[in-house]
Amino acid sequence: MSPLSKDAPINIVGAGVFGLSTALHLARRGYRNVTVFDKQPYDTTLYSYLNGCDAASADMNKIIRSAYGSQVEYQELTFEAIEAWKAWNSELATGNDLPLGMSKDDKVFYNCGNLSMTDGNVLPAFELATIKTMEECGHKDTQLITTDARHASIAESRGQGFALDPFHRKSKGKSNLGVLDSTGGVAVADKACRLALHKARGHGAKFVLDPVAGAFASFIADVHGKTIGIKTKDGRTHEAALTIMACGGWTPSLLTRLDHLCETTAGSVILYKIPQHSPLFQRFSPEAFPTWLWKVRDGAKGGLYGFPRDEAGYLKIGYRGTKYTNPKPQADGKERSVPVTRWSEGEKLKQIPEQAMKVLKGFVAEYLPELKEEGIDVELSRVCWYTDTFDNHFVVDRVPGDEGLFVATGGSGHAFKYLPNIGNWVVDVLEGAGEERPAVKAWKWRSVGVETPVNLLMEGSAGERALANVRLAEETNAAGNRAKL
Ligand SMILES: Cc1cc2nc3c(=O)[nH]c(=O)nc-3n(C[C@H](O)[C@H](O)[C@H](O)COP(=O)(O)OP(=O)(O)OC[C@H]3O[C@@H](n4cnc5c(N)ncnc54)[C@H](O)[C@@H]3O)c2cc1C
Structure with a gap:
């Protein structure tokens, strides 16, 4: 594999955790010709779900934990990340070189514990x-x-x-x-992404964030089939020595060679809004309330997690006991799960499955009765799309047989915490450095082996978890008005 020169044009498709962090570290390490494409106009939508963003990374908060059972590689990767999260907080506190709209009082990590x-x-x-x-x-x-x-x-x-x-x-x-x-706590996800974007730009990475000019349409290849760039929806071509696909839940349908390695699945989320005058506002603040997991590995009847309220008062609780799929026939005739959200073009999804709502509400009735006592009900529900691999390890590798194509994806529900540092590892992989490290080995392109997969992928439209086969709960909408079925 020929090494990339520092002037080689590099395309990154996707400005979520993987794309942002990779851009930041490529640019920081001297790569001078890095361009990130995203269909989301993040400079105006600011990584906010409420503003129309539906990427996994574009969220109000995410959990940071270094507790990983016996998986030392992720435990130590998290310790490395936490140092970087703390450094980002310290940098913000100086008030120097802040992203537009952020202040020195902003924090991107609260060490409230998990x-x-x-x-x-x-x-x-x-x-x-x-x-x-x-x-x-x-x-x-x-x-x-x-x-x-x-x-x-x-x-x-x-x-x-x-x-x-x-x-x-x-x-x-x-x-x-x-x-x-x-060691854990909460990452303020949207602000952290804004900070990472600002930092990457500061190091010289370029961003095309636009629903047309930034939207990937197709790969361009040479006569030998090697990827030599991409075409965006505006019809323009962008040649590059390397194209890095980091499109989160959209990646498996854009790069179909990921079949059976990655699939997008939906987690279910509800939001309560705690009024500022409520005594619960202080009670659920990140200075007084941790992030939490409840029976998170106990199958469909567990799998809950939650957060302190954010600065606007949103108290978020999520369910991942069942991860749902949305299999749809693709151009090649095969079915693949594709993200569908409140903000999708065409078909939309504003509800969460009834089963998810039942587990969520059952938990709230038992553990948080004060919400009902204060007259606070679910204000908004949403799905959020994971990119699961069969073994929960990320995928950070060249696409076999194509020297021009690289993939950084497969977050499997746990990659946000690595926003500050995962890109450094991606650049190492690109440069062929530190290949003996267990994490790097685990992230290689691979196929399902003899061991039982952690996640069953591609069960298709007949599968029990396919959204078309499950009942949906009552709808709630983004304006905050609870809507009827
Ligand atoms: C419900 C839920 C809860 C989670 N909770 C946690 C947690 O508590 N802690 C944690 O560490 N991790 C958590 N994760 C995982 C974490 O959010 C993800 O691993 C991480 O955000 C994935 O980043 P990404 O860059 O792969 O994808 P994404 O964030 O989805 O970004 C992909 C980007 O690609 C862009 N894109 C897609 N298609 C195109 C196209 N055609 N052209 C151009 N751009 C395109 C999208 O607009 C998007 O910006 C959670 C995930 C989910 C879904």
Whole structure:
């Protein structure tokens, strides 16, 4: 593989976590001809879902956790990321070189902790594996068990006492078993993306963010079939020595060679809006409330997670116990799942599945009865599209047999936390550096082997999780007015 010169034109398609971070680190490491294309006009929509963005990265918040069971590679990658998140906060606090519309009071990471809860009476194997792995790696006492008095005093001493029992279970005489990952917390996703975009531009990366001029239409190839650039929807061609596809949930249908390696699936999200005058506004602030996971590996009846409220008062809760698909016939006659959202062109989806709403509302009734007491109901529901791989590892590699094409995708529901650092790893892979590292090995282009896949992909329109086969819940809309079915 011939090394890329620092002047070689490089196209990145997609300005989500993978594309942004790759652009930032390519430009930072001296690549002078990097152009990022995205169909979203992020300079005006500011990575906000409420402004019409529907990428996984364009969100109000995401969880940061270094607790990864026995997966040391992601644990250590997160420690590296957290240092960078803290550095970004410090840079913002100086007030120098801020992205337009952001101030020195903005933070992109709150270290409020991430509490992983169970309703059982023993800790799940994953949590025990995390504690063991953390200790082995020299991170003792980062994982704090809610029922352990010594851990409780450590949490107090770190100002995270609130995070051990955020649902006030103890005072209600209810069980409260879980592990607080004290290293974790919440990433302010939209602002973090704006900051990364600003930084990448500052290092010289160019961005074409436009529904037509920025929208990928097709690859262009030479006579040998090697990719030599892309064509955008305005008909223009953009030749490049390398094209990096980083289109999140849209990638598998744009780069069909990803069949059976990646598939887009939908998570379900509801938002409550806490009025500023409500006592709950302070209670759910990131200074007083952690991010949390509830029975997150327990299948369809669990799989919940949530956040402190954001600055506008939105309290977000998500369900990933079942990830839904949207299989549609493609140009080559095959079915592939494609994202559909409130903001899609053509067919739209404003609701979430009834099953998801049931689990979400069941949790809220038991753990957050104060919302109902305060008269606060679901204000908005939405789906959000993952790019799952069969084994939950990312895909960061050249496309086999095509020296001009590279892919950085497969976030599998856990890549946001790596916004500040994943691009550095992508550039290493591009340069052939550090190939022996377990994460880099795990991210190689691969096919499903003999082991049982973590995610079953491409079950098609007959599959139980296909949106066409599930009932949808009552609709809520982006204007904040609850709508009827
Ligand atoms: C519901 C949900 C919850 C999650 N929670 C967490 C969490 O708590 N913590 C965490 O670390 N991770 C989380 N993740 C995962 C994380 O959000 C993703 O892994 C990450 O954001 C994926 O980034 P991406 O760049 O691959 O894709 P995306 O963010 O989807 O970006 C892809 C980009 O490609 C663009 N694009 C698509 N098609 C085209 C085209 N034809 N032309 C030009 N541009 C195009 C899109 O507009 C978009 O900007 C979650 C994901 C989901 C869906």
